[in-house]
Amino acid sequence: MATKTAIQAVKGTRDFYPEAMAFRNWLYGKIRAISERFGYQEYEAPILERLELYAAKSGEELVKEQSFVLKDRGGDELALRPELTPSLARMIAQRQASLVLPVRWYSFGPFWRYERPQRGRTREFFQWNIDLLGSDSPTADGEIVSIGAEFLRSVGLTPDEVVIRLNSRRLMEQKLAEIGIGAEQRLEVFHLIDRRDRMPPDKWQAWALEMGLSAGQLDALTALLGDSELWRESEELQQVFATAEALGVADYLTYDASIVRGLDYYTGPVFEAYDRGRTLRAIFGGGRYDNLVADVGGDRIPGVGFAMGDVIIELLLERVGKRPKLPTTPSRALVTLFSADLYGQTLALAASLRRAGINVEQYLEPERLSKQVRYADRKGIPWVVILGPDEVAAGRVVLKELASGEQRSCTPAEAIELLKAGQVEHASSPV
RNA sequence: GUGGAUGUAGCUCAAAGGCAGAGCACCGGUCUGUGGAACCGGUUGUUGCGGGUUCGACCCCCGUCAUCCACCCCA
Numbered sequence: 208m209a210t211k212t213a214i215q216a217v218k219g220t221r222d223f224y225p226e227a228m229a230f231r232n233w234l235y236g237k238i239r240a241i242s243e244r245f246g247y248q249e250y251e252a253p254i255l256e257r258l259e260l261y262a263a264k265s266g267e268e269l270v271k272e273q274s275f276v277l278k279d280r281g282g283d284e285l286a287l288r289p290e291l292t293p294s295l296a297r298m299i300a301q302r303q304a305s306l307v308l309p310v311r312w313y314s315f316g317p318f319w320r321y322e323r324p325q326r327g328r329t330r331e332f333f334q335w336n337i338d339l340l341g342s343d344s345p346t347a348d349g350e351i352v353s354i355g356a357e358f359l360r361s362v363g364l365t366p367d368e369v370v371i372r373l374n375s376r377r378l379m380e381q382k383l384a385e386i387g388i389g390a391e392q393r394l395e396v397f398h399l400i401d402r403r404d405r406m407p408p409d410k411w412q413a414w415a416l417e418m419g420l421s422a423g424q425l426d427a428l429t430a431l432l433g434d435s436e437l438w439r440e441s442e443e444l445q446q447v448f449a450t451a452e453a454l455g456v457a458d459y460l461t462y463d464a465s466i467v468r469g470l471d472y473y474t475g476p477v478f479e480a481y482d483r484g485r486t487l488r489a490i491f492g493g494g495r496y497d498n499l500v501a502d503v504g505g506d507r508i509p510g511v512g513f514a515m516g517d518v519i520i521e522l523l524l525e526r527v528g529k530r531p532k533l534p535t536t537p538s539r540a541l542v543t544l545f546s547a548d549l550y551g552q553t554l555a556l557a558a559s560l561r562r563a564g565i566n567v568e569q570y571l572e573p574e575r576l577s578k579q580v581r582y583a584d585r586k587g588i589p590w591v592v593i594l595g596p597d598e599v600a601a602g603r604v605v606l607k608e609l610a611s612g613e614q615r616s617c618t619p620a621e622a623i624e625l626l627k628a629g630q631v632e633h634a635s636s637p638v
Numbered sequence: 639g640u641g642g643a644u645g646u647a648g649c650u651c652a653a654a655g656g657c658a659g660a661g662c663a664c665c666g667g668u669c670u671g672u673g674g675a676a677c678c679g680g681u682u683g684u685u686g687c688g689g690g691u692u693c694g695a696c697c698c699c700c701g702u703c704a705u706c707c708a709c710c711c712c713a
Contacts, residue, residue: 215704272639273711290713318713323639325706327713334713405711469712491713516713545671576672584673595671609673 219322219330229533231333234362234517235315238335241358242313245350247337250312252294254319258284260293260503273320275330287319290514291336292472292496293503299340300505308341308508318516327488327522335491338512340500345443348476348495349450351511355480355491356456362520363529369490372463373448373478376494378441379431379467386427392419397467400432404465431464438462447476472496478513482523490523491515538568539630540590541583546573553594556604556619560592563623565630567592584609590626 216222223231239249258276275287288294291314299310314336324330337354339347352371359369379400380393388396395418403411415425431437438444444462451457468477477494481487493513500508524530542557544550553569560567568588570579576593583591593605598616606622607614617625 218704320712322711323709325708328711332713402711405709488712514713519713543672575670577669578673580673582673591672593672597671605671607672612673614672 217330219324221329221331225535226533229535230521230530231517233531233533234520237358237361238313238315241354241361242335242337244357245311245354247311247313247354250298250314251316252288252291252298252314254288254317255285256288256294258286260297261286261289273322275319275321289318289320290470291316291318291334292338292499292510292512292514295336295338295340295512296496296499296503296505296510299508299510300500300503303500303505303508306341309347310338310340312340313337327518329518333517335515335517336512338510340508340510340512342511343497343509345446345476346450348443348511349447349454351493351513352447352460352476352478353451353454353456355478355493355513355515356451356459357454358515359459359480359490360456362524364523364527366458368483368527369459369480369523370483371460371478371480372466373438373444373460373476374462374464374466375438375441375444375476376467376473377475378437378444379464382431382437383428386424386431388420388424388428394471396420396428398469400428400465400467401469403432434464435462437464443476468492468494472499472502474498476511480515482526486526487519487523490519534587536568536587537566538586538588539566540592540626541568541570541579541586541588542592542594543576543579544570544573545576545593545595549573549594549596549599552599556592556594559619560623560626563627565623565626580607580609592622 221227242249258274261274274289277285277287279285295312295314299306315333317331318334319331322328322330337351339351352373355371359371376397379397380390383389383393383396399411399415399418406414412425415428416422420428438448448457448460448462451460466477466479467473468479473494474497475495477492479492480490482490491513493511495509495511497509498507499510500506521530540560542553542560544553550573557567557569568586570582580591589609591607591609593607595605598604601616603616603618604622605614605616606625
């Protein structure tokens with residue numbers, strides 16, 4: 208395409224044209240509705256943070272390879288946030304004395320990772336974070352997982368299409384210890400487990416042996432990962448499942464011993480949501496992090512939460528045919544301009560409709576009515592209001608509904624009633 | 639960061655070294671008080687960008703940028 212645009216958008220960013228913005232705001236509306244249904248409060252953190260905030264616990268890869276790093280004028284190293292949880296931990300630590308625990312917070316905003324863009328992966332993405340801090344109880348984990356399930360349900364995804372795979376790092380630590388894998392090897396082995404179905408089996412085994420596992424340990428580990436009944440040995444996992452069962456979302460959950468998550472700060476139950484065919488990356492993922500607040504300088508305040516990016520969920524909804532068709536114009540009606548001499552009366556009519564709470568767009572030139580109606584049709588505006596000489600003489604307007612093609616002559620007051628009836632909140636304004 | 643593929647009209651794609659095209663979309667008209675259909679007509683381009691080879695380059699070569707795919711990593 209020959210474009211004369213000299214300045215390109217930053218690699219990996221997306222321009223949100225109104226159609227895309229309508230989807231983003233629809234998603235935001237679903238997120239907000241589910242979060243608040245469970246009593247979570249909305250918050251936001253800075254997009255720029257000190258790099259060292261992530262050095263604390265996020266994992267080396269995330270900090271060194273995937274962060275957008277820049278220096279401020281004082282020479283301090285800053286990063287465009289690659290995730291929210293460390294910022295959340297900092298905010299909690301700063302207010303720990305005055306917060307009423309447990310805290311239930313959620314957020315939806317932009318994040319950055321310096322990766323090579325491709326389908327389903329951008330450098331700037333939007334992410335929903337939802338966290339519950341201040342409770343050690345597995346019912347907190349159960350609540351968080353269930354919120355994820357309720358969200359999936361709310362966007363129309365069924366247990367036939369998606370599944371949340373659940374495990375516990377605590378349980379895995381115990382099982383690893385039983386086969387002789389101690390604390391010093393634990394994180395490394397978690398990374399090994401995390402990557403199992405993303406590598407060819409022979410390479411995966413070679414890697415395992417390379418990090419010092421014996422052939423016997425490798426066999427035992429492989430057996431562990433295939434054991435779908437392992438969760439019965441974990442009281443906390445039993446409680447998580449029981450909570451989800453009681454909340455009516457158990458059909459979205461399954462146990463999977465191979466889920467351990469890549470980030471280093473998880474300490475207890477962990478989970479990831481996938482499409483059933485597992486054709487896409489994880490829809491969301493999260494778990495329990497009991498030491499993170501202490502790690503950024505606060506008291507020990509345990510937490511559990513998850514994060515969901517906007518890119519994969521959109522891709523999945525598209526793929527299963529459940530991406531909603533959203534109106535892109537907020538306009539409820541187009542007020543046509545019949546002729547130049549009616550300009551004043553036409554604008555006054557539009558103004559009176561707006562003051563009555565109706566979203567009204569005004570056609571600016573007295574062009575042929577066919578052009579004006581056509582414009583409304585193509586823009587997706589459902590109603591057209593016509594004020595011509597006949598209407599002015601009678602003190603009435605003509606109201607036409609495009610979908611049905613029906614029209615009627617009525618007084619301005621009646622027009623207001625008709626236009627208000629069934630006027631829905633536009634999708635681009637979050638609920 | 640590594641490997642591979644692709645860049646031609648707004649979109650989807652032709653043109654295989656010899657005049658840059660089609661469908662859809664768009665604009666106008668048939669139709670100066672009414673959209674979607676039909677018919678008629680029209681516009682659509684620095685062939686991503688820069689260089690090279692050639693009498694001649696969308697086509698071949700080099701570079702570059704962008705997009706896509708696979709690694710990597712993860713939302």
